Amino acid sequence: MRYFAARRNDTAESPIRPDVNQQQAIVGAYSALAASYDEFDWTPVVTRARDYVRSCLMRRVGPGQRVLELNCGGGADAIAFARAGLHVAAFDAVPQMIEIARRRAVASGVADRVQFDVMRNEDVGRHDRRDYAAVFSNFGGLNTTEDLSDVFATAARLLAPGGWFVVCTLNRHAAWESFSYLVRGQARAALRRWGIQPKTVVLGGCEVRVRYYTPREFVHFLPECLKIREIAGLSICSPPLGSIRFASRFSGLTNVLCGIDDVIRRVPILRGLGDHFVVVAQRT
Numbered sequence: 286m287r288y289f290a291a292r293r294n295d296t297a298e299s300p301i302r303p304d305v306n307q308q309q310a311i312v313g314a315y316s317a318l319a320a321s322y323d324e325f326d327w328t329p330v331v332t333r334a335r336d337y338v339r340s341c342l343m344r345r346v347g348p349g350q351r352v353l354e355l356n357c358g359g360g361a362d363a364i365a366f367a368r369a370g371l372h373v374a375a376f377d378a379v380p381q382m383i384e385i386a387r388r389r390a391v392a393s394g395v396a397d398r399v400q401f402d403v404m405r406n407e408d409v410g411r412h413d414r415r416d417y418a419a420v421f422s423n424f425g426g427l428n429t430t431e432d433l434s435d436v437f438a439t440a441a442r443l444l445a446p447g448g449w450f451v452v453c454t455l456n457r458h459a460a461w462e463s464f465s466y467l468v469r470g471q472a473r474a475a476l477r478r479w480g481i482q483p484k485t486v487v488l489g490g491c492e493v494r495v496r497y498y499t500p501r502e503f504v505h506f507l508p509e510c511l512k513i514r515e516i517a518g519l520s521i522c523s524p525p526l527g528s529i530r531f532a533s534r535f536s537g538l539t540n541v542l543c544g545i546d547d548v549i550r551r552v553p554i555l556r557g558l559g560d561h562f563v564v565v566a567q568r569t
């Protein structure tokens with residue numbers, strides 16, 4: 286699916302706009318993708334991955350507590366948290382995403398517990414509350430952010446002491462993706478996330494700069510006050526989140542592979558081979 290898996294040669298029907306500015310490109314890309322956003326949450330691999338990332342937060346915070354979500358997209362996670370009794374402030378750079386999220390919150394009957402607003406990750410410092418029990422980001426919304434150290438340091442200041450930082454990001458060394466390209470004889474595509482960053486990716490007809498990290502590189506951006514508690518891989522044995530064909534063609538096998546992922550996702554080395562990985566850190 287283009288939402289996740291767009292590559293430089295996945296040229297969409299619309300023309301590629303010049304990459305004048307990363308933020309404009311992000312807004313252009315995700316505005317174009319917003320309309321098909323709902324499709325994305327129906328695939329079983331995505332559902333299982335979401336459940337796992339959400340559980341990283343839900344195991345640690347309880348009803349009545351406040352969560353700040355960055356790059357919330359269409360609001361799937363924010364709404365799930367609100368349903369569980371949390372109070373959520375959720376942001377995304379793209380107005381169309383926020384519109385979708387607001388409509389979904391109303392339809393889900395949780396509009397009183399979740400507030401959606403337009404804000405870039407880079408502007409998180411404008412937010413003035415300092416009492417969040419958790420800061421959350423899912424499925425790669427941080428990979429398009431230029432200066433992660435700054436965003437992380439600012440976000441950490443919004444956490445109450447003992448608060449949780451739960452973020453899920455695109456991995457650099459995604460074994461399944463590389464292997465599947467290699468068996469099709471596409472060596473260059475197999476290494477598309479590797480090497481010098483950022484990479485230029487076509488999303489919704491716009492060129493967006495995406496940075497892929499290894500877990501080790503990613504945690505390097507955490508400020509001292511955030512202590513790592515867990516790192517786990519997603520889609521290590523199971524197909525990448527954007528892969529629909531394999532998962533629908535071999536649904537039984539996909540379920541088995543997802544089950545294997547559940548067992549191995551925290552194993553050092555293996556956790557660095559998934560399509561995404563999750564980092565859980567705690568504010569001291």
Ligand SMILES: C[S@@+](CC[C@H](N)C(=O)[O-])C[C@H]1O[C@@H](n2cnc3c(N)ncnc32)[C@H](O)[C@@H]1O
Pocket residue numbers: 288311315355356357358359360361362376377378379382404405406407422423424425426427429430
């Ligand atoms: C891959 S989607 C993930 C969305 C959502 N977190 C989810 O799990 O469905 C990436 C989202 O990040 C948003 N985004 C990308 N760069 C951003 C930035 N610099 N600031 C805020 N939002 C951003 C996009 O608009 C998009 O909604």
